[in-house]
Amino acid sequence: KANVIADALSRKERELPLRVRALVMTIGLDLPRQILSAQTKSRKPENIRKGDVGGMLVENSRDPKKVRMKKLEPRVDGTLCLNGRS
Numbered sequence: 001k002a003n004v005i006a007d008a009l010s011r012k013e014r015e016l017p018l019r020v021r022a023l024v025m026t027i028g029l030d031l032p033r034q035i036l037s038a039q040t041k042s043r044k045p046e047n048i049r050k051g052d053v054g055g056m057l058v059e060n061s062r063d064p065k066k067v068r069m070k071k072l073e074p075r076v077d078g079t080l081c082l083n084g085r086s
Contacts, residue, residue, distance in 0.1 A: 032077055032079060035079050036077070036078050036079050039079060039080050
């Protein structure tokens with residue numbers, strides 16, 4: 001009887017393994033168009049005043065309707081890249 005109790009106490013409680021679901025990022029064919037649309041929207045004067053777009057776009061003090069861009073270079077497809085990176 002002592003062996004049965006010792007055996008029961010020595011067994012560890014089994015836990016069910018955790019299930020991990022893989023994250024999949026799908027990039028659509030219209031991604032460049034979405035980027036261009038977001039960049040165009042962020043360059044509007046009312047949006048620049050709200051968030052400064054990470055410091056990349058600043059208001060032009062001489063003409064508030066025109067945006068002055070820092071370090072942003074236009075690409076062939078019309079999107080802007082920062083420091084040569086897209």
